[in-house]
Amino acid sequence: MENKENETTATETLTETYGASEYKYGFTTPVEMEAFTRGLSEDTIRALSEKKEEPPFLLDFRLKAYRKWLTMKEPEWAHVNYPPIDYQNIAYFVKPKQKPQLAGLDEVDPEILKTFERLGIPLDEQKKLANVAVDAVFDSVSVATTHKKKLLEHGVIFCSISEAVREYPELIEEYLGSVVPIGDNFYAALNSAVFTDGSFVFIPPGTRCPMELSTYFRINTEESGQFERTLIVCSEDSYVSYLEGCTAPKFDTNQLHAAVVELVTLDNAEIKYSTVQNWYSGDPETGKGGIYNFVTKRGLCKGRNSKISWTQVETGSSITWKYPSCVLQGDGSIGEFYSVALVNGHMQADTGTKMIHLGRDTKSRIISKGISADHGSNAYRGLVRIGKNAAGARNFSQCDSMLVGAQSSAHTFPYLEAANDEAVIEHEASTSKISEDQLFYLESRGISREESVSMILNGFCREVFQQLPMEFAVEAQKLLTLKLENSVG
Amino acid sequence: MTTPLLQITNLRAGLAGPPPVEILKGISLTIHPGEVHAIMGPNGSGKSTLSKVAAGHPDYTVTGGDVVFMGESLLGMEPDARARKGLFLGFQYPVEIPGVSNAEFLRIAGNARRRERGEEELDPFDFQELLDQHMKNLDMDARFKERGVNEGFSGGEKKRNEILQMAVLDPALAILDETDSGLDVDALKIVSKGINALRRPDNAVLLITHYQRLLDYVQPDFVHILMNGKILKSGDKSLALEVETRGYDWLVA
């Protein structure tokens, strides 16, 4: 039995996490790190794979990806601007110095445990979150996963991807790269070559995962890149809700975060994947520093009537480039994308989704809410593709933008490719500003100006927040309020 | 005499411009606790402007005079502080706040007022009870709780929602700007009943209306005629009847 008294609820700790308007996760942890010298070559990759004692198929996978990457060019079409990244000046593998395989939490560097505790993610048995299992990733490596045993009793596998490579190589070999092929895009190829850790989830047939699963990513080292890899497989008639959270210290330089997330649902399975992203977004005045968040997230609805739902609340990073997508292969499968993207200071976001309808009677729904404040630039890019066999396919897209202040901007780029004329596609878009009359209305009821602004913005995002697990919806609202505190006069 | 709840003296206000426009051209008005006042006047005479200046709308600049509420000048006080102090404005055109649940909005507003009065805040459960009671009195369907504030409400529903807010906030002075416009006959009765139910010896109501009919239900002690930014005439209830039959022209002649 767990000690209930000492368990902290998700709400309490997350309130802590988001409890200040200044970026409060901007600290670094003084632990001894083991880093590869910077730079990337086949030798670095071989060394990495050897260090991690990986099976030959994985080394092969990495080398293929690397060779592919060498032939690819960095995308330039995203609606963002940044100086070129020097890929030879990144440390590709940074991990805390500790034994390669941890027997338990007591072997994790106490400084790291403290870090996660400060971030509101206590990991030790006494204080861990009661209703959420957490996989904590520190720079390149997963340092701890909570509730692992309890989950295994239900047949649910939740562990770091490195552990999965050792323990469940056949699952990894079957599914890794099956949704995002190694040569999919520049960043995905790079990730496939050098990914170091991340989370793996497997839900057996007929199982409803008994608790929320979540991964918490923390970048700590200044010159490191984080290339994590997440793979979630939901077997027939199963369900899981998964949440991802992120922070990083304040550095003047930029850190690269190039993750790949792959989701697979078999017949009648459902994955609900939520992200609350609050990476350090750079200095609000000068725009210096911050995370480059270039992420490939894709779900494959492989089985009939399966469903993948992406919900994201993006409030951090200096540059975000991310399009969580769904490939609706199984007949009757459903893809959903709910997004709130907030940019302020000098942040740039280019985000959106792709819905690829392949099966018959497939449905997709896109709700995107963009908020731009200060000098922020927000672009929504959405692709809806209907394959020729996707008779009866339906899509509904709604993209709303809210501008706060005169210097912010919003752009919407919908792309539509329909090869089957029986498909029904609806698209709605709007751009608005908070009106002085709305503010006055709320103020005249005794609500302060700041709270009025946050009420209006949260109202604007309601449809998206409703999709988040309850505790996190409350926190997402607070986060939004805090992030905007200095942007609204 | 008791001390006035609201004392407006020689108030001049308008748009800062450029060009500057004076809309209120020297208005004086005193309201004591327990009283009901009514302001009537032609379209564009400045009735809504007067109410919004009192509530602190940022569009308007005060160029002269004072507005003293419960012994304290409102000028220089933020709109939210005025509201928490007990001033309520029922809007002629209530705005929609999409996605913000009406019940949640009412609870936050109600609690802000309670805090100010040193009363304990209500948790969502206790507040629900209170809200349900008020909604029952106003014959409002429960679904208006979860809908966005005024979002997609009909004209009459919005007005009824204003009175619901008044009930929750329990103000010392309620200025109701054309709350009766757009209400059907039955709704007018219900809303009037709601207003009357909230009357106490220590609070007051200022009704802005074009119609004598409302004044049959909520009997005013004083009626003022506002024309071209000035109060041209004040009287008792019979003045409203006179306006109803004769219009406003005779006042300027």
Ligand SMILES: Nc1ncnc2c1ncn2[C@@H]1O[C@H](COP(=O)(O)OP(=O)(O)OP(=O)(O)O)[C@@H](O)[C@H]1O
């Ligand atoms: N924000 C504003 N900008 C420009 N003009 C304004 C503004 N507010 C008020 N006015 C003008 O001031 C005058 C008074 O307007 P107000 O709304 O107070 O009239 P009212 O007496 O309430 O009229 P009604 O009976 O039609 O509601 C009108 O001519 C109006 O156009």
Ligand SMILES: [Mg+2]
């Ligand atoms: Mg008016």
